[in-house]
Amino acid sequence: MEPCPICKIEMDYTPDGDKTNVACRRCGNYSVSRTVIAQLKNQDLTERQIGNMSGWLRENPNYLINSDNLKFLKSITTPSFHARSDKLLSKLERLTTFAGEALEVKESWLSMSWSMNTPEMWEIIYYLKTSGYIAGIVGKLDTQFKITPAGWAYLDSLRKSNQQSMQGFVAMWFSDKMQDVYDNAIAVGIVKAGYSPHRVDLREHNEKIDDEIIAQIRRSRFVLADFTGHRGGVYYEAGFAKGLGLEVIWSCREDDLKNLHFDIRQYNCITWHQDKLDVFAKRIQDRIEAVLGEGPNKTNE
Ligand SMILES: [Zn+2]
Structure with missing residues (x-):
C-alpha cells in the first residue's frame, strides 16, 4: 500500500513499465507516470485541486497522468x-x-x-x-x-433537458494509441471549450452499443466522433446522435482520412497528427465554440 499521489489515501498500485496503475477508493482507477509521482511528492495540491482532479479521474477511468497533462489537470475548474x-x-x-x-x-x-x-x-x-x-x-x-x-x-x-447539458460524448476507437490522443487532445479540447467529456469505460465497452451508451448520448449536448480506425460503433453512435438532432464534431487522423466512409466526407472533418496533439486540442476547442458557443464551465486562462 502507498498513498494515492493525488488524494493521499492508501491505495493499491501495480507498477507497469514507466507508469503505475492505481486503484484508489476515492479517485478510482487511473495510471500515473513515474515522473509525475516524483513531481507530486515535491508540491502541494490544494484541497480544491484534489477535489477537481479526483472528480475528473472518476469520470475518465484509466486516464494516464503524465507531464504533458498534469498542468491541465491542476487547472480544471469546479462545476457549480x-x-x-x-x-x-x-x-x-x-x-x-x-x-x-x-x-x-x-x-x-x-x-x-x-x-x-x-x-x-x-x-x-x-x-x-x-x-x-x-x-x-x-x-x-x-x-x-x-x-x-x-x-x-x-x-x-x-x-x-440536454440543452442545458455540458456533456460532450466521445465516440472513438479504443486502443492504447488512442488513449494518448484522448488524454492529451480530445479531453483537453472539450474542457477548454467549457464542457465535460464523457467516454464510455474501456473495460465495459467491447465495441457493443448498449443501453448505457444510448442513455449517455441522449443526455449529451454534442458528440465528438473520431473515425480513426473506422470502428462500426463510432459510425453508429455518430448517426444516432445526428438522428437526435445533436451536433456532431467529426475528426480523423490525417493518414487515415482516405479510408473514411463516403457518406461522412461531406462533413467538415478535423484532421490531426499524432505528433501535434496540442494543435488538435485547440482545433477541437475552436470548432465546439464556433458550433455551440462556450460551455457552462468555460474559464478564461
Ligand atoms: Zn486518490
Whole structure:
C-alpha cells in the first residue's frame, strides 16, 4: 500500500513499465507516470485541486497522468453546486441495481460529487435529501441512502433537458494509441471549450452499443466522433446522435482520412497528427465554440 499521489489515501498500485496503475477508493482507477509521482511528492495540491482532479479521474477511468497533462489537470475548474449534485445523483443511479436499493456512503462519493472535503460532500448529500431526491435508510441514518420516487422523476427530467447539458460524448476507437490522443487532445479540447467529456469505460465497452451508451448520448449536448480506425460503433453512435438532432464534431487522423466512409466526407472533418496533439486540442476547442458557443464551465486562462 502507498498513498494515492493525488488524494493521499492508501491505495493499491501495480507498477507497469514507466507508469503505475492505481486503484484508489476515492479517485478510482487511473495510471500515473513515474515522473509525475516524483513531481507530486515535491508540491502541494490544494484541497480544491484534489477535489477537481479526483472528480475528473472518476469520470475518465484509466486516464494516464503524465507531464504533458498534469498542468491541465491542476487547472480544471469546479462545476457549480447544482451540476455537482446532479452528477452525484446520476452516479448513484448507475450504482443502483434495483429501485429502493440502499447505497452506503463511501470515499467514492467524494469524487462522484467533485467535493474537496467531507463537509462539502455532506452538504451535497443533504441538499439531495432536503430536495427529496434521496432518503436515508431507517436504522442506517447518515450512512446509507436510496433514490426516492421524486429522485427517479428528476433523473428522467435531466435526460430530457440536454440543452442545458455540458456533456460532450466521445465516440472513438479504443486502443492504447488512442488513449494518448484522448488524454492529451480530445479531453483537453472539450474542457477548454467549457464542457465535460464523457467516454464510455474501456473495460465495459467491447465495441457493443448498449443501453448505457444510448442513455449517455441522449443526455449529451454534442458528440465528438473520431473515425480513426473506422470502428462500426463510432459510425453508429455518430448517426444516432445526428438522428437526435445533436451536433456532431467529426475528426480523423490525417493518414487515415482516405479510408473514411463516403457518406461522412461531406462533413467538415478535423484532421490531426499524432505528433501535434496540442494543435488538435485547440482545433477541437475552436470548432465546439464556433458550433455551440462556450460551455457552462468555460474559464478564461
Ligand atoms: Zn486518490
